[in-house]
Amino acid sequence: MTFFIQHVQRILDTYEGQLPLSLFLRQYFKAYPKLGSRDRRALSEATFIYFRCRNFFDGSVNNMHVIALGYHLCKSKNAFLAKALHEFNITESTVKPFFQPNITFNISQGLSSEEWLHSLWQQPQLFIRIRKSINEVVANLKQHEIDFEVMNDWYGNVTDCMKIQTGKSIDNLLNEADYVVQDWSSQQSIYILLNQLKSNPVKAWDVCSGAGGKSILLKDKLPAFDLTVSDIRASILHNLQTRFKQYGLGKVKSLEVNSADANALREKLGDQMFDLVVCDVPCSGSGTWARTPEQFHFYKPAMLQKFKELQFPIVSNASKYVKQGGLLAYITCSVFQEENEDVVNQLLQSGTLDLKHTQIIDGIGNQADCMFIAVFEKQ
Numbered sequence: 001m002t003f004f005i006q007h008v009q010r011i012l013d014t015y016e017g018q019l020p021l022s023l024f025l026r027q028y029f030k031a032y033p034k035l036g037s038r039d040r041r042a043l044s045e046a047t048f049i050y051f052r053c054r055n056f057f058d059g060s061v062n063n064m065h066v067i068a069l070g071y072h073l074c075k076s077k078n079a080f081l082a083k084a085l086h087e088f089n090i091t092e093s094t095v096k097p098f099f100q101p102n103i104t105f106n107i108s109q110g111l112s113s114e115e116w117l118h119s120l121w122q123q124p125q126l127f128i129r130i131r132k133s134i135n136e137v138v139a140n141l142k143q144h145e146i147d148f149e150v151m152n153d154w155y156g157n158v159t160d161c162m163k164i165q166t167g168k169s170i171d172n173l174l175n176e177a178d179y180v181v182q183d184w185s186s187q188q189s190i191y192i193l194l195n196q197l198k199s200n201p202v203k204a205w206d207v208c209s210g211a212g213g214k215s216i217l218l219k220d221k222l223p224a225f226d227l228t229v230s231d232i233r234a235s236i237l238h239n240l241q242t243r244f245k246q247y248g249l250g251k252v253k254s255l256e257v258n259s260a261d262a263n264a265l266r267e268k269l270g271d272q273m274f275d276l277v278v279c280d281v282p283c284s285g286s287g288t289w290a291r292t293p294e295q296f297h298f299y300k301p302a303m304l305q306k307f308k309e310l311q312f313p314i315v316s317n318a319s320k321y322v323k324q325g326g327l328l329a330y331i332t333c334s335v336f337q338e339e340n341e342d343v344v345n346q347l348l349q350s351g352t353l354d355l356k357h358t359q360i361i362d363g364i365g366n367q368a369d370c371m372f373i374a375v376f377e378k379q
């Protein structure tokens with residue numbers, strides 16, 4: 001097993017967090033083609049466990065011991081990894097004395113700090129939103145023996161959201177246009193927003209659209225409205241257009257713009273006003289760290305200030321384009337007060353917005369991500 005331990009050490013020594021861990025591992029395995037699928041699975045498991053757990057242990061605990069202890073915390077079932085770790089002779093009963101989280105976080109109201117920290121030990125599930133006949137999809141999944149659960153929404157209503165057993169690929173089972181991969185919490189953010197609407201919007205703007213997860217859901221749920229999307233990255237706007245086409249939603253007006261820059265926005269938008277503006281801002285992503293534990297590992301508290309310096313200008317600039325009586329949604333996939341409540345309070349100081357609703361979307365019980373949403377009405 002020495003070769004296995006050597007690979008683990010080499011991965012931990014060379015990975016610096018620039019690439020997503022899954023991508024880094026794919027490249028690493030390409031460089032070592034002799035590693036079989038069992039080795040690759042166990043190496044991935046070991047490194048993910050390490051990044052999920054390192055922050056919970058004192059610096060004096062060495063890397064392999066972190067993985068051996070983390071194996072129990074993360075409830076891993078990888079038998080090959082268990083065998084490789086056997087020589088470290090660490091059992092579940094030795095876990096507790098080592099356990100001590102080493103960073104302090106200010107968690108948003110409505111979420112238990114301890115529950116959130118412990119949720120980082122487990123990989124969340126895969127969620128899809130069904131766009132066509134749910135019965136057909138159910139029959140198809142059953143036929144292929146894929147376990148799934150039809151989910152309720154935040155208000156307890158049955159939805160078209162399904163939790164799919166992790167590790168099973170559904171890529172070739174369902175028609176591409178019939179479903180969207182989207183986390184349960186991300187879907188809820190839009191349902192919570194729709195619940196605040198008094199009437200359907202005529203003109204809406206998705207300020208940080210990314211590849212359009214929120215916009216596609218809005219377009220699927222609401223009758224026709226005029227949608228503008230924007231993002232600072234041209235490549236992601238291109239992806240959005242491809243997805244809109246794939247889902248039969250047509251072409252959408254898109255703007256490549258830095259929304260933190262008031263002048264750049266004015267140049268692009270002129271005097272347009274919107275009844276609905278959605279700001280799903282860049283953030284630490286702490287609500288999704290259970291999927292990307294490497295971000296948890298490489299996180300530094302100073303990063304929060306950098307995000308705040310982006311979040312407030314973006315949402316504050318965007319708020320100027322909301323019509324009187326229109327709605328502004330501020331959304332993050334963060335669980336930190338600095339990126340959630342603090343930005344909301346700063347925004348309220350403008351005196352032009354009324355806070356209608358604020359909510360941390362706790363996805364932990366559903367093995368989903370956590371998100372935050374605040375909905376404002378323009379005075």
Ligand SMILES: C[S@@+](CC[C@H](N)C(=O)[O-])C[C@H]1O[C@@H](n2cnc3c(N)ncnc32)[C@H](O)[C@@H]1O
Nearest residue numbers: 208209210212213214231232258259260280282
């Ligand atoms: C949380 S993601 C959006 C996810 C998207 N709304 C969805 O549901 O799929 C944040 C997006 O903000 C974009 N962004 C970052 N800084 C920006 C800026 N200054 N102006 C506009 N967009 C920005 C990023 O490129 C990223 O696509």
